[in-house]
Amino acid sequence: MAELFAKYFPNVISQGWSGDGGWLTAIGETFYMIFWPAIFGGLLGLFFGIGLVLTDTDGILPNKTFFGIFDKIVSFFRAIPFIILLAFIAPVTNFLVGTQIGTLGALVPLSLGLFPFYARQVQVALKSVDHGIIEAAQSIGATFWDLVFDVYLREARSELIRVTTVTMISLVGLTAMAGAVGAGGLGNMAIAYGYGRFANDITFVATFLVLVIVLVIQLLGDFLAKIFNHKAV
């Protein structure tokens, strides 16, 4: 088995496990670039998504000005292609994390690239909460925070898990592009080592590993969305 693998995937093996260009290093970098942007971009997206729904005309805090601001910011960042965003916000990145290259330098653009997408997804998820349920909660004297946490977020829980899954998967896609700023990861492995050095076996294995990550996220998301859903099917 090992012999067979060595025969067909010689470059994969010569890459080694650790060190610069090693497989474990690449996998580690990919997880690093998924984890932190998911936290920062996720929270930012959640904030903007909630803001968009609450300040909308049929929300519980209708406010045209705030809605306009949230909407414009989200639309602006969504409109910029990620690869350009990387370069565009480089000074900001430098200011925030002290570098604009490497995995650390990729965190800021990844978070900023992710949040508008997630904000729109959260907006759609929260909009799925029936207005009648909100009205009923108001009729029993629910406070603003009751409405946000017990009604909007809790009622849309399963829907939020679903859109988080979709967002995480698109984040995996973004990490592949972060290779452009020398951030490493499996995407970089496939392009720089595999494609760049005509080592197709490396591209193949890197792609396979990315697919495994995507599949695990998808299955986990589907599972959680299902157990947290108590609505009629």
Place this chain on the structure above:
Amino acid sequence: MAVEAIKLEKVNVTFTQKNEKVDAVKDVTLHVEKGDIYGIVGYSGAGKSTLVRVINLLQRPTSGKVEVNGEILYEKDASGEKIISDKKLRARRRKIGMIFQHFNLLNEQTVIQNVAFALKHSNLKEKHILEKSNKLLDLVGLSDKADVYPAQLSGGQQQRVAIARALANDPDILISDEGTSALDPKNTVQILDLLKEINEKLGLTVVLITHEMDAVKRIANKVAVMEDGRIIERGDLISIFTNAKEKLTREFLGGGSAKAIATLQEYELGKLAEDEHLVQLIYMGSKVSEPILIKLYRDFNVEANIIYSNIEVLRETPIGTLFVVLKGTEDSRVKAIAYLKEQGVIIKDVKEQDVKKNG
């Protein structure tokens, strides 16, 4: 004097949609007395739902005054706008229970959690919240369903949970916004009877919005008819039923005179001879029946020919409607009618042209 639970004075609600103004409620004044079951009927779009949302300010009026249990919640006149603070409003809302056509339960919380949610700000300890929630579920007959999710319940059961939730803070008023409209006939009757039971046992004032007159006939003591944002007719149920002035009211009431006149028109039963007189007799309870008609013949020599009859139950009171042709000399007919009036029968002349085809 009767105590007024709800007083709406000259309430207007105007929506602006894309530069277009829609007057949903126009200059409505409505007083609901404590202990009433007040039915508000009308077709969809008449403004009923908007009107009741004004009571707990889920809908803020454009102008007018909203008073609940003697306290002004909202007032807007020439001198400006007054509204109670958000915190007070939430406290008042807890004393005004509300149920909805589509139940509007929290889908991601169990039945007991749904009821307990209403008690979140009640100052009760968690243990007592659960105790009270269980008691409420017992009241609506669902104590065995405490730990299931709403989606696992039937429509009627979901509405019972909604009622338990609405009653959690011991409200004085319960508003039902088409609360039985999404239910099958059997559940409709059960929910209506439950509302009536609550009204009687707990002394709650009930406001019942519906487009189904049967719901009103079953439990309401007062009724208002809405059309195009206005209340066009109102009064206690029996007087509205026996003496509706507006065509729309009669249309809603069905059963009584509207159906009768349609029937009479259909078969041209209104053709009368010289010595005949068509009258509508309305009687309540079961005190009046055939013996009277026999007496008319025996004592007054007036023949009574029944051409239409119907009986309707309003709040457990049977109301009979008879269309009879009285035949006899004018003098004896007058005497006969006087006798019927003495017996407590309501008599209405039916003009020949009323019952002619296309008349």
